[in-house]
Amino acid sequence: MKLSKSQISNLIFLVVIAILIIPQTRKPIQVFINKGFALISPSIEKKENQTTLKSYEWKLKDKNGNVFDFESVKGKVVFVNFWATWCPPCIAEMPSIQNLYTDYKDKVEFLLVTNDPYSEINKFLSxxxxxxxxxxxxxFNKSIFEVSTIPRTFLIDKTGKIIIDETGAANWNSDKVRSVIDNLLKE
Incomplete structure (x- = not known):
């Protein structure tokens, strides 16, 4: 039995839909697609659109229960990323964040923030x-960051000005981002 072009197209369409419906195959495919988007460098805010943090009143906790006071980052270059272990665009951009972190962890304050339980976080990191x-x-003080979609990432200068405000997956290890960070560290 020979299949027509339309039957082959319909069969391929059904297979793709089936793959996207099955949870075990959907997430890896979504991550793969988002890795394509994560090749794009984030946009730098135009000077006239840059806003300054209104407050530093924010408390966070690490896996050991130690409280981190956001107030302690005043005067530093800060990278804040809101993400989740189940979020395909978040997963897609993590390798670039790791590469950036590896080179700048002693110069920039990296805050990767999630509501996921540490049992999931630790598995993901490992x-x-x-x-x-x-x-x-x-x-959480909503006057600091308004986050309704993840991933959402902010690069903040030493004066509290938001230089990058990016929603969605991005390439954080790009030459463009590194150049911006290097310039912020010189200020």
């Missing part, structure tokens, strides 16, 4: 050989 610190919010 599976992917990531060594950055993950924090969970204890308090």
């Amino acid at each position: 599976k992917n050989n990531y060594d950055f610190k993950i924090l969970r919010p204890v308090t």
Whole structure:
């Protein structure tokens, strides 16, 4: 029996839909697709659109229960990323964040923030050989960051000005981002 072009197209369409419906195959495919988007460098905010943090009143907790006071980052270059272990775009951009972290962890304050339980976070970090610190919010002041979609990432200068405000997967290890960070560290 010979299949027509339309029957082959319909069969391929059904297979793709089936693959996307099955949870075990859907997430890896979504991560793969988002890795394509994560090749794009984030946009730098235009000077006239840059806003300054209104507050530093925010408490976070690490996996050992130690409280991190956001107030302690005043005067530093800060990279804040809101993410989750189940989020395909978040997963897609993590390798670039790890590479950036590896080179700048002693110069930039990295805050990777999630509401996921540490049981899931630890599995995710171990599976992917990531060594950055993950924090969970204890308090949250919406006047600092308005986050309704993840991943959402902010690069903040020493004066509290938001230089990059990016929603979605991005390449954080790009020459463009590194150049911005290098310039912020010189200021």
